[in-house]
Amino acid sequence: MNILMLTSSYPKYVGETTAPFIESIAIGLVRRQHTVQVVAPFHPHVRRAPVEHGVQLHFYRYAPHPALNVYGYAESLRADVGLRRTALAAVPFALTASLQALLHLTRRQRFDLIHAHWVLPNGAPAMLAARLCNLPLVVSLHGSDVFLAQKGWPLALSAAAIFRSAGAITACSSDLYQRALRLGAPPARTTVIPYGVDAHTFRPDPRAGAWVRSELNLSADTPLILAMGRMVYKKGFTYLLEAMPRIRAALPQATLILAGYGDLLEDLKDRARQAGVEDAVLFPGQLPRDRAARYVAAADVYVVPSVRDDSGNVDGLPNTLLEGMGAARPIVATRTAGIPDVITDGVHGLLVPERDPLALAEAIIRLLTERDTATRLGEAARRRVLGELSWDVTAERFEEVYRRAVERGNVER
Incomplete structure (x- = not known):
């Protein structure tokens, strides 16, 4: 499959520890012979090549002023509790730019599906792009997005609309799965896929x-x-x-x-x-x-x-x-x-x-x-x-979710 991913965080350079699980999921899918292109917001500290470990990376610029380069990368929330004012100001620019980045790539080549990480904020632009391009949408939940959706009815309604449009939804834990169902995620399309770990890097070392x-x-x-x-x-x-x-x-x-x-x-x-x-x-x-x-x-x-x-x-x-x-x-x-x-x-x-x-x-x-x-x-x-709990097992589980989303999309069309 040719997979187009949208995320608001990604390790900014090799070995950096911001949302490493997104990179690990992408690399795991590449190892299973899929093509993966990742769209993520620009950050001043990003030092990545266009292709790393077989994953094609696209960092979109969105901020009209350098002070607004605070979208994603665990910088939008203050201590993971409240939105920073500057991040709130950056949201409209980032959402617009992310949608444009997705549409730019879909005009240039054929994708089998769009995979959005974090229902908020990335679900909305991914949903619009999927509808415009007639592609299946997969949404993955990671924690802070469901927390935001539970903060007020406008955000909850937005998450529910995205869930209804998604061919498949994944949650990294059973707790998150249950909270997603309460927000309107359809049980038949929602699956728990735990994260994995690189057992070669994180292994016993007597020294x-x-x-x-x-x-x-x-x-x-x-x-x-x-x-x-x-x-x-x-x-x-x-x-x-x-x-x-x-x-x-x-x-x-x-x-x-x-x-x-x-x-x-x-x-x-x-x-x-x-x-x-x-x-x-x-x-x-x-x-x-x-x-x-x-x-x-x-x-x-x-x-x-x-x-x-x-x-x-x-x-x-x-x-x-x-x-x-x-x-x-x-x-x-x-x-x-x-x-x-x-x-x-x-x-x-x-x-x-x-x-x-x-x-x-x-x-x-x-x-x-x-x-x-x-x-x-x-x-x-x-x-x-x-x-x-290896990343290869995680990638295999995502692969099965993708297949079901594509099959569901074919039936609905």
């Missing part, structure tokens, strides 16, 4: 522990706790910081590495100081994927403390969770979002209630002290990744 401890000037026997992600409310890092005093009381050398970037970075540093654990928490910033893989492999316990934030936003399926599973790390995660879809408590990791620092602390201490349990859980997590 990583020494490498990371040396880089951070830590002693060889320092217990390492790692959490990674954007510094936004729904990641739940506040509760992990609140757990650290109890962890330190049990294991005085335990050190938390909190890697990532985002609006709440300085706030989280302040909270570490207020909790009296400033010396026990390291903030290395955003890590490129090769370094991130080493840090993940070095962790004695890997933590994903996601929550449903006060505004109702929640992760779809955290990519960082799958990366920890791929590296066979002992995982502590919250029982929220898509996490229970891939982690069975006591089998692939330990699940605790969200917003519960005491439960987080007790589970982390358990895995730091019961090393046989930690090893067993980590090995089971990697086995699940290898059997069910």
